[in-house]
Amino acid sequence: MKKNLxxxxxxxxxxxxxxxxxxxxxxxxxxxPVRAPFESGLLIDNQTTFISGAKTLxxxxxxxxxxxxxxxxxxxxxxxxxxxIRMALNYVPMKNLQVGYxxxxxxxxxxxxxxxxxFEQTRKNTIPVAVAxxxxxxxxxxxxxxxxxxxxxxxxxxxxSQLIIGRKFSEAISLQANVSFTHYNKVQPEYDHDKIxxxxxxxxxxxxxxxxxxxxxxPMKIKSxxxxxxxxxxxxxxxxxxWEIRTRTHFFQIYMGSADGLIPQHxxxxxxxxxxxxxxxxxxxxxxxxxx
Amino acid sequence: xxxxxxxxxxAAALTSCEYEFVEVAEPTEPMSFAADILPIxxxxxxxxxxxxxxxxxxxxxxxxxxxxxxxxxxxxxxxQSIIYVKPAPSSSHAVKYTPAQASxxxxxxxxxxxxx
Numbered sequence: 001m002k003k004n005l006x007x008x009x010x011x012x013x014x015x016x017x018x019x020x021x022x023x024x025x026x027x028x029x030x031x032x033p034v035r036a037p038f039e040s041g042l043l044i045d046n047q048t049t050f051i052s053g054a055k056t057l058x059x060x061x062x063x064x065x066x067x068x069x070x071x072x073x074x075x076x077x078x079x080x081x082x083x084x085i086r087m088a089l090n091y092v093p094m095k096n097l098q099v100g101y102x103x104x105x106x107x108x109x110x111x112x113x114x115x116x117x118x119f120e121q122t123r124k125n126t127i128p129v130a131v132a133x134x135x136x137x138x139x140x141x142x143x144x145x146x147x148x149x150x151x152x153x154x155x156x157x158x159x160x161s162q163l164i165i166g167r168k169f170s171e172a173i174s175l176q177a178n179v180s181f182t183h184y185n186k187v188q189p190e191y192d193h194d195k196i197x198x199x200x201x202x203x204x205x206x207x208x209x210x211x212x213x214x215x216x217x218x219p220m221k222i223k224s225x226x227x228x229x230x231x232x233x234x235x236x237x238x239x240x241x242x243w244e245i246r247t248r249t250h251f252f253q254i255y256m257g258s259a260d261g262l263i264p265q266h267x268x269x270x271x272x273x274x275x276x277x278x279x280x281x282x283x284x285x286x287x288x289x290x291x292x
Numbered sequence: 293x294x295x296x297x298x299x300x301x302x303a304a305a306l307t308s309c310e311y312e313f314v315e316v317a318e319p320t321e322p323m324s325f326a327a328d329i330l331p332i333x334x335x336x337x338x339x340x341x342x343x344x345x346x347x348x349x350x351x352x353x354x355x356x357x358x359x360x361x362x363x364x365x366x367x368x369x370x371x372q373s374i375i376y377v378k379p380a381p382s383s384s385h386a387v388k389y390t391p392a393q394a395s396x397x398x399x400x401x402x403x404x405x406x407x408x
Binding site: 066080081082143145146147148149150154155157159183185186187188189190191193233260270271272273 | 308309310311312313314315316317340341347381382383384385386388390391392393
């Protein structure tokens, strides 16, 4: 009898242990997001799917010089008069949501923006891509004279919204594609109010702190949304390539690009610089980040 | 909560879309170079760069006319005149005309770009 009890209790213990093992095997391992698909939220002129950790404050200084057309006479654009500057503050109130405000020299644009990363790519490919949405609203800050007759405050407004899909292919290579919609409330008679554009950007990480950046944005010529019969004033494509250095509390980008605007809707609507004609300019971005 | 906030922002942005064009009334009076055109160059700050010894053309009061006419003016097709096109309101020039100023410059060229 004693022997039977012993066997019974052993069976119980083993079966419990087996159950426990089965439960352990059945519980799926947590699939965490990939680490830093991009080093920062900006990639030259474009937004990336990356958003810093919650409660991070970021201060950006973006600067673009003049085009290199004039050669040495203005030191390849470095001393040209048409430089553009944007200062911006971005804050991440909660994980994957960023809000920001910036002010640019060109047209004195004040822009309010929001970016939300809906999905992050995960390490085991449960989610193979990162998906983010970005939207901003800019207020043209020039004097009323710039808007012609019948001025109203709403004439100053322009909007930009973008869907970004990105993937980190390896430790070194991340690519993303975007599609965007731009709207200006009031434009010169020869321009359209709406513009759809598409872009492709990527980075190649070459050392723990450095990456090579590349971007190409195409403001598309779509007859069905155009208000004109010809695309005489369509914006030129925006090519950019640069070098990014990231530290724990800063990122620094130095680049060459063709568009002179520092907010995306301006480039999608008004970029007159054609990189195939050599209309390229130097630019840089300096950012300081604080984590609270 | 987050989605509803985002949707609200998008909705607000979309409902406030307008489709207007910048329009200005054509100047009715004949244009005077000294009284109408020259003040534009100083008011807009063109002369900050385009001054004697600075970037060509020299747009300071006593040199401006000779710098502009005939080199930067196209009397056959006034809309293609460099002095009208280069700082156009939608150009990427460092300093731009307002739409009203652009209209005045065009009218002045159409009247023969006189030194009046």
